[in-house]
Amino acid sequence: MTNPLTQTAAWAALTEHAAAMRGSHLRDLFASDPRRFASLSLEAEGLLLDYSKQRVTTETLRLLRELWRAADVAGWQARLAAGEAINHTEQRAVLHHALRHQHCTPVLFEGRDVMPDVHRVLAHMKSFCDAIHGRHWRGATGEPISDIVNIGIGGSDLGPRMATQALAAHRHRDVRVHYVANLDGADLATTLDGLQPRTTLFVVASKTFTTQETMQNAHSARAWLTASLGEAAVERHFVAVSTNLEAVAAFGIDPVNAFEFWDWVGGRFSLWSAIGLPLALAVGFANFTRLLEGAAAMDRHFREAPVDENLPATLALLELWNTNFLGAESRAVLPYSQSLGLLSRYLQQLEMESNGKQVGRDGTPVGHATCPVVWGEPGTNGQHAFYQLIHQGGRLIPCDFIAARRADFALPGHHEKLLANCFAQSEALMRGKTPVEAQAEVGAAQPALAPYKVFPGNQPSTTLLLPAIEPYTLGQLVALYEHKTFALGALWNLNSFDQWGVEYGKQLASRLLPIIEGKAPTTGLDSSTAGLIAACKP
Numbered sequence: 001m002t003n004p005l006t007q008t009a010a011w012a013a014l015t016e017h018a019a020a021m022r023g024s025h026l027r028d029l030f031a032s033d034p035r036r037f038a039s040l041s042l043e044a045e046g047l048l049l050d051y052s053k054q055r056v057t058t059e060t061l062r063l064l065r066e067l068w069r070a071a072d073v074a075g076w077q078a079r080l081a082a083g084e085a086i087n088h089t090e091q092r093a094v095l096h097h098a099l100r101h102q103h104c105t106p107v108l109f110e111g112r113d114v115m116p117d118v119h120r121v122l123a124h125m126k127s128f129c130d131a132i133h134g135r136h137w138r139g140a141t142g143e144p145i146s147d148i149v150n151i152g153i154g155g156s157d158l159g160p161r162m163a164t165q166a167l168a169a170h171r172h173r174d175v176r177v178h179y180v181a182n183l184d185g186a187d188l189a190t191t192l193d194g195l196q197p198r199t200t201l202f203v204v205a206s207k208t209f210t211t212q213e214t215m216q217n218a219h220s221a222r223a224w225l226t227a228s229l230g231e232a233a234v235e236r237h238f239v240a241v242s243t244n245l246e247a248v249a250a251f252g253i254d255p256v257n258a259f260e261f262w263d264w265v266g267g268r269f270s271l272w273s274a275i276g277l278p279l280a281l282a283v284g285f286a287n288f289t290r291l292l293e294g295a296a297a298m299d300r301h302f303r304e305a306p307v308d309e310n311l312p313a314t315l316a317l318l319e320l321w322n323t324n325f326l327g328a329e330s331r332a333v334l335p336y337s338q339s340l341g342l343l344s345r346y347l348q349q350l351e352m353e354s355n356g357k358q359v360g361r362d363g364t365p366v367g368h369a370t371c372p373v374v375w376g377e378p379g380t381n382g383q384h385a386f387y388q389l390i391h392q393g394g395r396l397i398p399c400d401f402i403a404a405r406r407a408d409f410a411l412p413g414h415h416e417k418l419l420a421n422c423f424a425q426s427e428a429l430m431r432g433k434t435p436v437e438a439q440a441e442v443g444a445a446q447p448a449l450a451p452y453k454v455f456p457g458n459q460p461s462t463t464l465l466l467p468a469i470e471p472y473t474l475g476q477l478v479a480l481y482e483h484k485t486f487a488l489g490a491l492w493n494l495n496s497f498d499q500w501g502v503e504y505g506k507q508l509a510s511r512l513l514p515i516i517e518g519k520a521p522t523t524g525l526d527s528s529t530a531g532l533i534a535a536c537k538p
């Protein structure tokens with residue numbers, strides 16, 4: 001059965017509305033309604049979401065909100081909050097919001113309040129941060145730690161890595177935090193280059209503690225350490241973050257130095273858990289707490305704000321409109337903030353691993369497009385690389401512009417220019433440049449150039465303005481996209497919390513490894529795979 005939502009009156013009304021909207025241009029919509037910004041923007045929790053440059057009218061939004069009600073997103077929110085196993089293919093609850101819960105009210109999982117465990121681990125993280133920052137934690141030779149290397153991949157890497165860069169202005173001065181993820185030895189080797197074993201601490205971060213990349217890197221890091229300091233040094237130079245404490249102990253990490261989290265925290269939602277430890281070490285525990293508070297504020301907003309004032313709901317509905325009614329296949333994430341330079345990578349996992357699926361909750365195809373390809377780079381760098389295609393490549397590419405009112409690194413003369421570029425790009429994408437305007441620009445001298453200078457415009461975008469990139473606002477921003485992703489899962493009838501698509505390649509890699517090592521024959525392989533393996537024989 002296809003997604004039942006597509007059979008509703010609201011979906012049919014939107015199909016009709018989309019047909020009627022075809023042919024309208026954003027430039028005309030702005031010209032005919034001077035109040036467009038006022039009616040198609042939202043201010044909540046100190047954030048401004050301007051979606052007036054999306055190809056919508058107030059009627060589009062009214063119909064989309066009907067769809068929201070028809071999909072019973074509120075029902076899914078209630079099931080999630082109640083700790084139901086809404087990740088039904090893995091029989092798991094989804095409770096990452098408990099990690100940032102700010103009240104003394106219980107959060108129940110299987111009838112038990114999870115909050116005492118959450119607070120216990122937070123207290124452990126705080127005392128560890130205090131020990132490192134206070135230089136009480138000493139390495140095997142008695143020296144304090146100057147460099148922390150987080151070894152993890154996917155959700156055990158992208159969140160803290162992205163947030164560490166985002167909060168660079170809040171960095172603790174005495175420790176440097178590095179991230180290693182790739183199985184390619186180049187990642188670990190180049191990171192260790194220049195570090196001293198005596199002053200380096202490794203955080204091995206893995207929900208399962210079985211991930212091949214992380215385990216390989218952890219073993220190699222351990223060999224690097226023990227080669228100069230001996231086996232006994234491991235306990236002063238390795239800590240772990242995991243749900244699998246047995247495997248942590250088997251690796252030789254002292255259980256006292258294991259930071260626990262739980263099955264009800266999905267990898268891509270784990271920044272708020274002990275997976276955030278390297279971030280807390282990078283920016284201090286107080287800033288980590290502010291991040292949690294910002295996320296909690298967004299949780300409350302998502303839960304309580306009516307759909308027409310709800311930031312995540314609006315983002316989700318606009319994406320559904322662009323995807324299912326306008327046919328967009330990708331979305332560009334364009335932060336006008338160097339500090340948010342890794343945001344698009346983070347959102348790639350959050351959104352594409354959550355909703356890059358075709359099979360619905362009932363095990364049958366949903367029958368429509370789902371998650372677009374998420375990609376992007378910070379402005380203004382992207383302007384000098386791929387914006388050409390967004391402006392004149394003829395594809396529909398909705399864009400998320402993200403900017404901060406205040407600079408986090410306030411060098412004179414930079415921020416105003418940055419904002420000017422950000423707003424100019426969304427304006428240009430919206431307006432375009434007509435043949436007449438292009439003609440007038442080139443003048444009589446070079447009329448042949450005019451067609452090259454025409455910009456179709458009508459390229460939709462949303463601009464999100466934060467007060468500044470700070471721990472609290474970053475928490476809000478990430479939680480905003482989390483809720484958007486969850487809401488789209490509900491609308492598209494997907495289980496946003498499993499990731500079976502990641503498994504197949506892993507299975508095949510473990511089958512190919514003994515063949516590449518020369519321990520098994522190539523029999524049964526397709527000719528391409530066999531040919532590639534043969535070409536790598538020493």
Ligand SMILES: O=P(O)(O)OC[C@H]1O[C@H](O)[C@H](O)[C@@H](O)[C@@H]1O
Pocket residue numbers: 153154155156205206207208209210211214267268353499502
């Ligand atoms: O934290 P780990 O268990 O090492 O998992 C790391 C990552 O790998 C898996 O393959 C999943 O696709 C990700 O969702 C996960 O974040």
